[in-house]
Amino acid sequence: DAGVIQSPRHEVTEMGQEVTLRCKPISGHDYLFWYRQTMMRGLELLIYFNNNVPIDDSGMPEDRFSAKMPNASFSTLKIQPSEPRDSAVYFCASRGQPQETQYFGPGTRLLVL
Amino acid sequence: AQSVSQHNHHVILSEAASLELGCNYSYGGTVNLFWYVQYPGQHLQLLLKYFSGDPLVKGIKGFEAEFIKSKFSFNLRKPSVQWSDTAEYFCAVSSSGTYKYIFGTGTRLKVLA
Numbered sequence: 001d002a003g004v005i006q007s008p009r010h011e012v013t014e015m016g017q018e019v020t021l022r023c024k025p026i027s028g029h030d031y032l033f034w035y036r037q038t039m040m041r042g043l044e045l046l047i048y049f050n051n052n053v054p055i056d057d058s059g060m061p062e063d064r065f066s067a068k069m070p071n072a073s074f075s076t077l078k079i080q081p082s083e084p085r086d087s088a089v090y091f092c093a094s095r096g097q098p099q100e101t102q103y104f105g106p107g108t109r110l111l112v113l
Numbered sequence: 114a115q116s117v118s119q120h121n122h123h124v125i126l127s128e129a130a131s132l133e134l135g136c137n138y139s140y141g142g143t144v145n146l147f148w149y150v151q152y153p154g155q156h157l158q159l160l161l162k163y164f165s166g167d168p169l170v171k172g173i174k175g176f177e178a179e180f181i182k183s184k185f186s187f188n189l190r191k192p193s194v195q196w197s198d199t200a201e202y203f204c205a206v207s208s209s210g211t212y213k214y215i216f217g218t219g220t221r222l223k224v225l226a
Binding site: 031033042043045048050055056091093095100101102103104105106107 | 145147149155156157158159162164203207209212213214216217218219
């Protein structure tokens, strides 16, 4: 299995631009999680999906952030407009039944100038 | 609310020294416990996990952890560290039946050759 796949691995953009991060979970996994990692706040759960349906988005920082999962093999996290404080590493993770272990992707390192 | 505390933020050891990283959580119910490792520039990888049964859990790369329910602790140990163990270590907790992890703030371990 290829594991969780994320793209791009690095993204540099200017303030105000739209940023789209992509994730392909492990095949057969029915839960997908988006995390943000910063030095100041550590690892934060932003949102998670079950069977493509958003279950808990309480961690999404504000309306500039949105996430979708149109099918079982693809999810996006969008930031519009982006701000310098959004600079972080964004991880996607997936898990399947019955084990409660999350498997993480390699992350997208985002820098907003 | 659930929380996870990792009291050691930075640890520096010489090769062959023994390691113990602390993890305490606050939650009164049944929990699942995890230790993840993040090598520099890489994604989180599962070291070990505890769901039930023997409270002494053995993971990969010679790591082990002990769940002490009365102390709400899940400390990570390794009898003899190597330079290649230099990484950041995260403890995570999820309450049984839920799908959200609560991560600790992480401990950065540096092993001197």
